[in-house]
Amino acid sequence: MTSDPGRSCTLLWFREDLRLADNPALTAAARSGRPVTALYVFDPDLSGARALGAASRWWLAQSLRSLADDCAAIGLPFAVRAGPTEKTVRKAVAEAGAGLVVWNRRYVAAERDTDADIKSGLRDEGVDVESFNARLLYEPWEIEAKSGGPLKVYSPFWRACRAKGEPAEPLPKPSKAKIAAGPKLKGIAIDDLELEPTKPDWAGGLREAWPPGEAGAGKTFSAFLKHGLKGYATDRDRPDRPATSRMSPYLRFGEIGPRQLWHAAKQAADGGDASAKDVDKFHAELGWREFSYHLLHNNPDLAARNFNARFDEFPWRKPDPAHLRAWRKGLTGYPIVDAGMRQLWSTGWMHNRVRMICASFLIKDLLVDWRVGEDWFWDTLVDADPANNAASWQWVAGSGADAAPYFRVFNPTLQGEKFDPEGAYVKNFVPELKDVPLKWLHRPWEAPEEALRAAGVTLGKDYPKPIVDHHAARDRALAAFDRIKA
Numbered sequence: 001m002t003s004d005p006g007r008s009c010t011l012l013w014f015r016e017d018l019r020l021a022d023n024p025a026l027t028a029a030a031r032s033g034r035p036v037t038a039l040y041v042f043d044p045d046l047s048g049a050r051a052l053g054a055a056s057r058w059w060l061a062q063s064l065r066s067l068a069d070d071c072a073a074i075g076l077p078f079a080v081r082a083g084p085t086e087k088t089v090r091k092a093v094a095e096a097g098a099g100l101v102v103w104n105r106r107y108v109a110a111e112r113d114t115d116a117d118i119k120s121g122l123r124d125e126g127v128d129v130e131s132f133n134a135r136l137l138y139e140p141w142e143i144e145a146k147s148g149g150p151l152k153v154y155s156p157f158w159r160a161c162r163a164k165g166e167p168a169e170p171l172p173k174p175s176k177a178k179i180a181a182g183p184k185l186k187g188i189a190i191d192d193l194e195l196e197p198t199k200p201d202w203a204g205g206l207r208e209a210w211p212p213g214e215a216g217a218g219k220t221f222s223a224f225l226k227h228g229l230k231g232y233a234t235d236r237d238r239p240d241r242p243a244t245s246r247m248s249p250y251l252r253f254g255e256i257g258p259r260q261l262w263h264a265a266k267q268a269a270d271g272g273d274a275s276a277k278d279v280d281k282f283h284a285e286l287g288w289r290e291f292s293y294h295l296l297h298n299n300p301d302l303a304a305r306n307f308n309a310r311f312d313e314f315p316w317r318k319p320d321p322a323h324l325r326a327w328r329k330g331l332t333g334y335p336i337v338d339a340g341m342r343q344l345w346s347t348g349w350m351h352n353r354v355r356m357i358c359a360s361f362l363i364k365d366l367l368v369d370w371r372v373g374e375d376w377f378w379d380t381l382v383d384a385d386p387a388n389n390a391a392s393w394q395w396v397a398g399s400g401a402d403a404a405p406y407f408r409v410f411n412p413t414l415q416g417e418k419f420d421p422e423g424a425y426v427k428n429f430v431p432e433l434k435d436v437p438l439k440w441l442h443r444p445w446e447a448p449e450e451a452l453r454a455a456g457v458t459l460g461k462d463y464p465k466p467i468v469d470h471h472a473a474r475d476r477a478l479a480a481f482d483r484i485k486a
């Protein structure tokens, strides 16, 4: 600890950990015995990191407002500043007279490099720096293959994680009495970050769908524990049911942490509110998130480069602008794909099963490079995550670690019929098809004229004809794959 008496406070630097509970940096700050002041830095120049997508920017604005209120409630001074990360943090440290700076770790290579530079620069000036894990159950570098080195297959990865024992219990939120308020840094208004859309304001659907912030995370997760966890192992594949936790955007921005989810789900099973099978499955999905971060840690350019270099030679087609537009807008003529893409556009989120179907359609039916889809999801998802998005797109493409084999091409009609068997999901997001009889709902182009007429649908006018024939597109995709198989 620095002995400079002029440096008497602790600076807590919030980043992707926008919460007070189970926040080890905040706990360390509270325990440091010094007054604490908190900072968030928005870096418009990115310092080498990828710019947030539009939906993520909207979420961040809500989340910061919520955090500001939560900090005020425990008497923690909190300021938001904009500027180049390193310069802004170091200026704030000097202004606050901080002798200790604490933060929770990030995992994108450019951000890690920035953090390392800041850490060494501050230490050279005699300022202590401590970092913690708030984001993951296990640090990516702690998990290794038996023979050493990173793991490339999920099952052994998850076994290696589980062999480390139970994740640590979450930390409580510090009470007002535990925080000595440090100096309030001058900040800027969150509105001045201009994170939200104005002309036009397209965020109405997002506002309706989500309550961002730590309290919103807790409320949403409690509802899942009550109504969704029981039966999760089977129902999680049903987009027509509220069967998943919807925790992904909260995890992305750190408004809740995986340790909290892990232990709360476990307690629900212990209390008899869910079966061990359901909880194991939920834990295993958190495990996929851990696996994505393990992959990202070991492959920093996961969003840009094929994990499997064989795919570098894959003969992707130049995207047909009309097809790409139809995919983005949910006008492909395949109802489950269109429902998913419209759910994404209107709410900033899409059910996992439907993400796989929509991604497969772009990659395999339209033969478009997975990076084009990854980029669209990055812009439109409120949970757009540097590890999960890239790893999942590569998984669907077949180019990723432990990926779906390329020859597994999702049939959007059969997938729709299997996972949306009553058609409720499609009818919700593609309302022009709501009166089409269930028998034809997922394949309206096969419906007799009179059935469509009775439902008020003229194909090609009220709803598109399929933009490609799935069977022909599948054959084309497999032929393309044959070219890199050898």
Ligand SMILES: Cc1cc2nc3c(=O)[nH]c(=O)nc-3n(C[C@H](O)[C@H](O)[C@H](O)COP(=O)(O)OP(=O)(O)OC[C@H]3O[C@@H](n4cnc5c(N)ncnc54)[C@H](O)[C@@H]3O)c2cc1C
Binding pocket: 236, 244, 245, 246, 247, 248, 249, 251, 252, 285, 286, 287, 288, 289, 290, 292, 350, 351, 352, 353, 355, 356, 359, 377, 381, 383, 384, 385, 386, 388, 389, 390, 392, 393, 396
């Ligand atoms: C093409 C594609 C892109 C995706 N992009 C993202 C993304 O940008 N951000 C993101 O968080 N997830 C992404 N996923 C994974 C998954 O679809 C979402 O995590 C999930 O739908 C979030 O809903 P939930 O919180 O209700 O999940 P739940 O089923 O309740 O699961 C709980 C948590 O486990 C994790 N999880 C669940 N499924 C997966 C999975 N397949 N892979 C990794 N982690 C998982 C998530 O953190 C999730 O919040 C993507 C999947 C696909 C197929």
